């Protein structure tokens with residue numbers, strides 16, 4: 001589960017925040033193929049109910065233990081890790097996603113995005129990151145997503161909805177739930193969590209209370225909807241409940257002190273979820289072989305599960321066994337060829353192997369991973385290394401510039417883009433990308 005650090009010490013963001021007198025914690029995304037796939041699965045019936053093409057909206061996890069979920073544009077729903085971990089059932093998570101989706105389909109974002117453009121800083125960010133992602137994917141809308149997502153994580157005021165918007169999102173979100181056969185009571189259960197927080201000082205409330213203002217009206221409206229539809233048939237989805245529990249088990253292993261986690265796990269429990277939590281915690285304790293043994297039991301249980309092979313590969317790679325890690329990642333890629341995060345893991349393992357052949361293969365795999373998903377800073381770092389080891393310092397500088405741009409470190413992005421422009425063949429596609437980055441960083445730094 002690689003963690004991508006965002007926005008640490010970014011000067012533009014600091015300026016923006018100084019203006020708003022709001023403190024911001026360094027934010028990061030948790031990029032994990034299994035978790036993102038599970039979220040997509042869990043959201044799929046809601047996308048269908050809303051008539052939205054699932055490939056157009058990503059679900060990304062913010063590495064934050066507090067409770068929050070938010071959208072900034074039409075391309076991404078952000079969920080705090082703490083929210084997923086603390087919701088007791090998958091239907092409640094689906095009701096949160098339905099509510100966010102309703103903000104998107106009701107156009108509650110367009111206006112906010114326009115407001116944002118009043119902030120000159122945001123324009124700088126947007127142009128820069130828009131260029132980066134658009135050149136990487138050929139899809140300009142992805143670029144917008146990166147830009148608004150990045151800026152918004154820094155600046156939560158951009159995402160605060162009005163009470164009227166909240167009521168609308170509740171009504172439409174509940175309709176999606178009902179259409180998908182999910183009990184609308186789950187939406188009320190989520191609001192009940194936050195109702196208990198109203199008496200707390202603002203600083204002690206979860207940020208969800210600020211981004212989605214709670215009101216008596218919201219609860220009354222929801223109750224009326226539930227009363228009207230209460231007799232409708234709903235059916236629990238066993239598959240989604242499984243992936244939800246598995247996602248929580250993985251988070252439990254990754255979040256917090258591993259020694260504490262292990263002490264509080266039932267030593268005799270051999271169920272799948274406990275084993276998964278234990279494997280991750282053992283790995284984080286540096287107990288590679290014990291962690292790998294737990295993974296073997298899980299792979300026995302689900303031999304065609306790409307994510308279990310991937311996780312064992314990660315455990316071995318970080319434990320210093322690149323050779324076996326490569327084999328596991330290869331197996332994982334063969335089981336899930338459309339997962340850029342797994343492909344990036346394979347590239348990382350091949351780089352660690354270090355032979356000339358493996359290094360060439362790493363470059364090919366990392367380039368492919370980047371084609372599919374350019375928003376992975378760790379992949380960009382490995383790709384730059386792969387270019388350098390394969391003899392192209394121009395491409396290494398270009399990819400490094402793009403990584404810094406993604407992290408909003410514009411000065412570093414500019415330095416590397418300049419170097420790339422000097423090294424790459426004049427007029428080539430890569431050289432043009434370096435020119436775009438130079439223009440964008442210049443603009444961003446001037447603001």
Ligand SMILES: [Zn+2]
Pocket residue numbers: 099103161165166169211212
């Ligand atoms: Zn809301």
